[in-house]
Amino acid sequence: MTVSQTSPGSHQPVLEIQDLTVKYRGDTRSTTAVDRVSFSIGTGEIFGLAGESGCGKSTIANAIMRLLRDPAEIAGGSIRFGGKDVLALGKEELRRFRWQDVAMVFQSAMNSLNPVMTIGDQIVDIYTTHAGYSRKESLRRAAELLELVRIDPARLKSYPHQLSGGMRQRAVIAMAVALKPSLLILDEPTTALDVVVQQEIMAQIKELQHQLGFSVLFITHDMSLMVELSHRMAVMYGGRIVETAKAKDIHAAPRHPYTQALMGAFPPLTGPRVPLTGLADGVKFSNIADLQEETPGHFVAPLPADQSAVLEGARS
Amino acid sequence: MTVHSKASESEVPALEVSGLVKDFHSGGLFSRTTVRALGGVDLSIGRGEIVALVGESGSGKSTLARCIARLEKPTAGKILLDGVNVLKRDRFQASKDYRAQLQMVFQDPFGSLNPVHRIGHFLTRSLALHGKAGNPAELRGRLDGLMTTVGLTPDMLNSYPHELSGGQRQRVAIARALAVEPEVILADEPTSMLDVSVRIGILNLLRGLRDRQGISMLYITHDLASARYLADRIAVMFAGELVEEGESLDLLANPAHPYTRLLVSAVPDPARTGSYDPSARAALRAAVMEPASCAYDGDPQQPCSATAPVRHQVGDPANRHWVRCHLYRPASAAAGNALATDALEDAHQDESRKAAVASA
Numbered sequence: 116m117t118v119s120q121t122s123p124g125s126h127q128p129v130l131e132i133q134d135l136t137v138k139y140r141g142d143t144r145s146t147t148a149v150d151r152v153s154f155s156i157g158t159g160e161i162f163g164l165a166g167e168s169g170c171g172k173s174t175i176a177n178a179i180m181r182l183l184r185d186p187a188e189i190a191g192g193s194i195r196f197g198g199k200d201v202l203a204l205g206k207e208e209l210r211r212f213r214w215q216d217v218a219m220v221f222q223s224a225m226n227s228l229n230p231v232m233t234i235g236d237q238i239v240d241i242y243t244t245h246a247g248y249s250r251k252e253s254l255r256r257a258a259e260l261l262e263l264v265r266i267d268p269a270r271l272k273s274y275p276h277q278l279s280g281g282m283r284q285r286a287v288i289a290m291a292v293a294l295k296p297s298l299l300i301l302d303e304p305t306t307a308l309d310v311v312v313q314q315e316i317m318a319q320i321k322e323l324q325h326q327l328g329f330s331v332l333f334i335t336h337d338m339s340l341m342v343e344l345s346h347r348m349a350v351m352y353g354g355r356i357v358e359t360a361k362a363k364d365i366h367a368a369p370r371h372p373y374t375q376a377l378m379g380a381f382p383p384l385t386g387p388r389v390p391l392t393g394l395a396d397g398v399k400f401s402n403i404a405d406l407q408e409e410t411p412g413h414f415v416a417p418l419p420a421d422q423s424a425v426l427e428g429a430r431s
Numbered sequence: 432m433t434v435h436s437k438a439s440e441s442e443v444p445a446l447e448v449s450g451l452v453k454d455f456h457s458g459g460l461f462s463r464t465t466v467r468a469l470g471g472v473d474l475s476i477g478r479g480e481i482v483a484l485v486g487e488s489g490s491g492k493s494t495l496a497r498c499i500a501r502l503e504k505p506t507a508g509k510i511l512l513d514g515v516n517v518l519k520r521d522r523f524q525a526s527k528d529y530r531a532q533l534q535m536v537f538q539d540p541f542g543s544l545n546p547v548h549r550i551g552h553f554l555t556r557s558l559a560l561h562g563k564a565g566n567p568a569e570l571r572g573r574l575d576g577l578m579t580t581v582g583l584t585p586d587m588l589n590s591y592p593h594e595l596s597g598g599q600r601q602r603v604a605i606a607r608a609l610a611v612e613p614e615v616i617l618a619d620e621p622t623s624m625l626d627v628s629v630r631i632g633i634l635n636l637l638r639g640l641r642d643r644q645g646i647s648m649l650y651i652t653h654d655l656a657s658a659r660y661l662a663d664r665i666a667v668m669f670a671g672e673l674v675e676e677g678e679s680l681d682l683l684a685n686p687a688h689p690y691t692r693l694l695v696s697a698v699p700d701p702a703r704t705g706s707y708d709p710s711a712r713a714a715l716r717a718a719v720m721e722p723a724s725c726a727y728d729g730d731p732q733q734p735c736s737a738t739a740p741v742r743h744q745v746g747d748p749a750n751r752h753w754v755r756c757h758l759y760r761p762a763s764a765a766a767g768n769a770l771a772t773d774a775l776e777d778a779h780q781d782e783s784r785k786a787a788v789a790s791a
Binding site for chain 1: 693
């Protein structure tokens with residue numbers, strides 16, 4: 116299955132994932148965390164990956180960064196970045212690939228800052244180690260970087276604890292884009308933050324994306340946030356993609372019952388109160404079939420007949 | 432769906448909090464510092480009414496919940512259940528009577544059920560402690576009834592907590608609260624730790640309990656969308672005090688306090704286009720932190736005051752929508768949250784940008 120929808124920016128894909136399968140191997144049994152997942156992200160495109168805890172979305176992010184450790188292993192498929200085979204990169208190539216080509220911001224990344232180094236020193240570190248700039252040049256660039264995310268450059272001398280959670284997260288995002296990567300992976304970047312700060316961070320990311328033109332893989336379980344930010348998105352369940360389309364199309368007409376349940380979990384803020392239904396406790400989907408194109412650009416995994424019957428029963 | 436509460440003005444509210452103050456002390460013998468977490472909160476919940484308390488972390492909403500649940504001792508103020516001041520009645524800790532009137536549902540269904548007991552144990556214990564167990568046949572009937580009420584099957588009584596999903600566990604926690612037939616349920620972020628696809632089911636269950644059994648609820652959340660979905664009224668908390676309160680749909684359609692407007696504008700809503708305007712947001716933040724004017728200035732009925740928390744009525748009185756006068760500043764600014772620091776930062780940035788424009 117190839118997903119070749121039109122995306123803003125160029126049609127040239129930055130990242131192409133084909134039939135990626137990741138397994139966690141145990142002594143007695145192994146679990147398939149990601150099961151034959153394929154998608155691609157175009158230049159300058161924001162691609163959202165939605166799903167609940169345990170659906171495999173973070174495993175995909177870690178697979179792209181080649182951060183998977185035992186007992187996880189990539190059991191099949193390919194990851195190509197700008198034509199390069201990511202899974203075949205050597206040690207030195209991998210070091211360059213991370214941060215320079217692809218950067219990642221983790222869920223509570225703001226807590227990953229070194230507490231005994233100033234923000235400035237931590238940013239300067241990136242430039243001197245990865246780009247080979249002089250300390251003076253690095254400092255100048257570090258100041259620019261902070262301005263980019265609307266933090267006063269005087270904060271270069273601050274320690275992480277002197278910054279609010281939102282500011283720390285913005286600093287981490289600034290550090291992630293320091294080397295102008297072509298892909299930024301955001302794994303639940305605002306989950307640990309308050310709502311007011313959350314949207315400001317997302318707006319910041321959108322603005323940065325506009326200025327620097329990188330592509331984004333945006334991972335979250337918050338469907339409203341995802342629809343607002345992403346161009347295209349995919350919904351994952353049990354290691355498989357159950358639906359993928361333009362974010363606006365999924366918002367307007369979610370087709371898979373799981374997508375509908377996720378959407379229903381976020382009641383609208385305007386209009387009359389309409390009763391919503393979620394997924395009943397204990398409803399599980401199994402043997403998720405390959406995606407089929409239902410309308411142009413809108414791919415959905417068809418439900419086996421017996422499962423749709425169970426679902427109808429659970430709803431009433 | 433009815434949105435009107437069954438409470439009328441003349442009735443005694445199911446739960447009423449008045450002038451509740453909570454100070455936390457820290458420091459040693461000579462350097463005592465006090466943080467005022469609650470600065471005189473007045474809130475009432477009518478019979479069969481669901482009121483949502485919303486605010487960001489650090490706003491004091493959980494402290495209020497803990498005071499009402501009698502897990503913290505308030506510094507001052509009254510908590511009235513059925514018109515009786517329970518702080519006077521049970522001076523040191525909550526009595527069994529109090530627990531029979533008010534029950535809690537906590538955020539974490541994984542931590543609130545002891546893993547070594549079967550589901551039946553939790554419910555039987557609640558019933559037995561409050562003398563509602565009866566003979567074995569009656570007990571069996573009550574247990575089955577409770578399970579059915581919360582949408583579980585009676586055969587799950589023999590399950591252990593780890594065999595249930597998060598949503599099912601939260602239903603057990605709700606069944607346990609229901610076992611004592613309370614008048615008020617205090618639900619502190621009951622869905623925030625659940626998988627998103629089952630959250631709405633829990634909200635529907637809570638609403639159903641109100642509709643069928645007339646239980647009053649205080650629903651504490653940071654999620655405005657779910658508050659609007661579930662609650663008849665919403666009260667907004669900022670820095671330990673209520674700043675606005677009103678009928679849910681009206682409050683969110685016409686937010687009057689800058690802090691409420693800030694919260695509303697921060698909710699992602701795909702239906703809204705161009706919902707984020709950085710300069711409007713910065714202006715709102717600045718307005719929350721340093722008020723210059725009040726929109727209700729000049730109203731002879733409710734004159735503004737910088738020293739007393741005047742409540743201005745907003746729109747139709749039927750919506751019971753009021754906003755605290757915006758000129759009023761509490762003496763102790765407990766706004767030790769991210770809003771303050773970030774607002775200053777933004778203001779600084781705006782100045783430096785203006786300077787850059789001027790020099791160019």
